[in-house]
Amino acid sequence: MGLDDIKRRIYAAEAAAGRAKGSVELIAVSKVQPAERVEAVLAEGQRIFGENYVQEAQAKWPEWRSRFDGVKLHMIGPLQSNKAKLAVGMFDAIHTLDRMSLARKLATAIETLDRAADLFVQVNTGDEPQKAGILPEELSGFLEQVRALNLKPQGLMCIPPESEDPVPHFRMLKKLAEAEGLEKLSMGMSADFETAIAEGATHIRVGSAIFGARDYSAKH
């Protein structure tokens, strides 16, 4: 547990996969975590954080950004279209582009605010009805429509089904990205980030292994 330990495990996984040290970007997922835990990790030098809820992020991060230089925020949760503009104003990357209505709102917000955001398309690799994401067989057509809006997605993101071996999902995401000429792969969480690194993740989203378990009942 803790940031140092996670970093050591990332370096070891990079080395084991023959990948350069530091080639994997660690997104520390701070959703729902108490302020003192996040501040401790900021004090240790971590600057890239992930949040799931626009309003929660908006309540917490302006103050931390004024105290700590160089913070980058990644939106990793489902994004409502009516929050697209707020999200573009606050986040440096959005991992959950999953429908055209959202793509259109993001395109407008990016143009209006004149602010870039790295975009990842979420892919529903497990074809789970309750889960967000573009189905693998619909990805090509979706990307074509998104690019027609002048958006340039840079990568793909997935959340494998909870009860399954994540490896086939990570491999599918990598294959899809290669076929589409996308370089970034957002995959791997606390339970499987080393596996994801072995399979080519460029961005891992790690929450509880850094901060400890989330207590949703306390809700900061």
Ligand SMILES: *Cc1c(COP(=O)(O)O)cnc(C)c1O
């Ligand atoms: C909460 C969350 C994470 C972090 O999960 P942990 O298991 O705590 O590492 C990663 N990705 C997404 C999309 C999440 O919602």
